[in-house]
């Protein structure tokens with residue numbers, strides 16, 4: 001199901017009924033289960049959900065970075081600026097990745113080459129994608145590191161990833177991702193491993209670059225607090241499905257899903273003393289090889305009633321067309 005507001009321009013990215021499964025020894029994992037959404041140029045979409053809910057598999061589906069045992073269903077559509085990404089050859093998609101769509105991961109080491117200086121890594125991307133000459137690429141690398149908030153970039157370009165702190169490495173990964181001025185950046189938990197101050201600095205830098213270049217961003221996080229104030233729209237995912245979707249201000253002031261509310265209550269709070277136990281969501285996330293009948297959240301939901309275990313609630317709206325939720329007994333507000 002696609003919701004498109006009339007009069008809106010064509011989306012930059014359109015995901016249509018995406019289903020991604022993974023074949024494992026213990027069964028078929030339904031990691032992404034009928035997900036659809038549109039993203040307009042320059043906008044930020046927050047994708048929020050607990051660990052294991054399918055966020056990374058969704059991101060990897062877009063860029064054909066899936067593990068070998070994963071499969072995108074034939075009826076799925078992944079459209080980017082007129083290109084149907086999931087029908088393109090690996091070679092053609094390589095041309096899009098890194099140039100028009102870039103991705104950064106939680107662990108920057110997964111995208112950095114440990115045996116290549118960071119200067120050469122950035123320059124390589126500029127030479128490959130933009131056809132820059134070596135000298136020009138090297139100068140540009142220094143500028144890019146500087147704009148990623150790295151001090152002494154002239155010296156840093158000669159260093160290897162292991163010589164940098166986690167926060168520095170993520171800045172380098174970001175500089176590489178932004179080198180070709182992509183139209184879309186997918187940031188998959190980019191700051192999860194970093195402390196709060198570095199996290200805010202990196203997210204601020206991304207926001208700054210976004211405004212300068214009108215870049216769209218998908219900001220993936222398990223922490224609803226990270227998406228707050230940074231995303232224009234938010235999609236909440238549970239067990240591979242969208243369970244709530246709304247403009248961010250609407251979602252935060254008037255959330256409808258008990259699951260979103262539980263995510264909200266599990267945000268770490270600054271006023272809490274260090275090492276305070278988080279209010280994590282009770283119960284275990286469902287087995288994606290064998291989803292229960294009805295609402296997948298029912299075994300953990302404080303609002304659950306009989307109907308919830310019998311019928312799957314559809315993703316639909318009531319008084320606001322742009323606020324979708326999949327719940328038989330929605331809540332009103334934060335609680």
Ligand SMILES: Nc1ncnc2c1ncn2[C@@H]1O[C@H](COP(=O)(O)OP(=O)(O)O)[C@@H](O)[C@H]1O
Nearest residue numbers: 022024031050051052053054055056057067288
């Ligand atoms: N390579 C893999 N092989 C088997 N199962 C996987 C693999 N990668 C992810 N999964 C499963 O797919 C589901 C979604 O994973 P993922 O997208 O990584 O979650 P998230 O990013 O939200 O934490 C999980 O149940 C996970 O165990």
Ligand code: SF4
Nearest residue numbers: 295298301308327328
């Ligand atoms: S449908 Fe029922 S179980 Fe599912 S979130 Fe809503 S109230 Fe809870």
Ligand SMILES: [Mg+2]
Nearest residue numbers: 055056057189
């Ligand atoms: Mg993930």
